[in-house]
Amino acid sequence: MTRTPLILIATAGSAALLLGALAFQYLGGLFPCPLCIWQRWPHLAAVLIGLLALRIREPLLPLLGALAALSTAAIGGFHTGVELGWWEGLQSCQGAGIANLSMSDLLNPSAAAPDPVRCDQVAWSFLGLSMAAWNMIASLGLTALWLLAAKRSR
Secondary structure, X not given: OOHXXXXXXXXXXXXXXXXXXXXXXXXXXXXXXXXXXXXXXXXXXXXXXXXXXXXXXXXXXXXXXXXXXXXXXXXXXXXXXXXXXXXXXXXXXXXXXHOOOOHHHHHOOOOOOOOOOOOOOOOOEEOOEEHHHHHHHHHHHHHHHHHHHHHHOO
């Protein structure tokens, strides 16, 4: 496979994972924790890098795409470890559900506040793996595609 199809697949993969996370949030009502949000940013970067790499034949761009995909895989791996209790999460992972509420909502006892979203609780799983674990696995595959594209850019 040549450079362009590899970049297209890797870019589409990150876009699909990002859109899937947004669908779980906005259509499925599954609110993200801080680590879930962190995993989204490298996918957005990979999509933007992919769009650039399709227009500009710069050999460094596929390597940057690989770095973005590897970054989200690393965050997903860390998040999976937090979910499994292998290590502690970040301080911001203790209850992010109220972070977007205004001060008046926080002080209003009748306001409907969402339950805090914790990084150490698995909100959804498939075949025994959480979304963070699936993101890690898929992102490692995307990293490999980006590296193949970089190799074919020479």
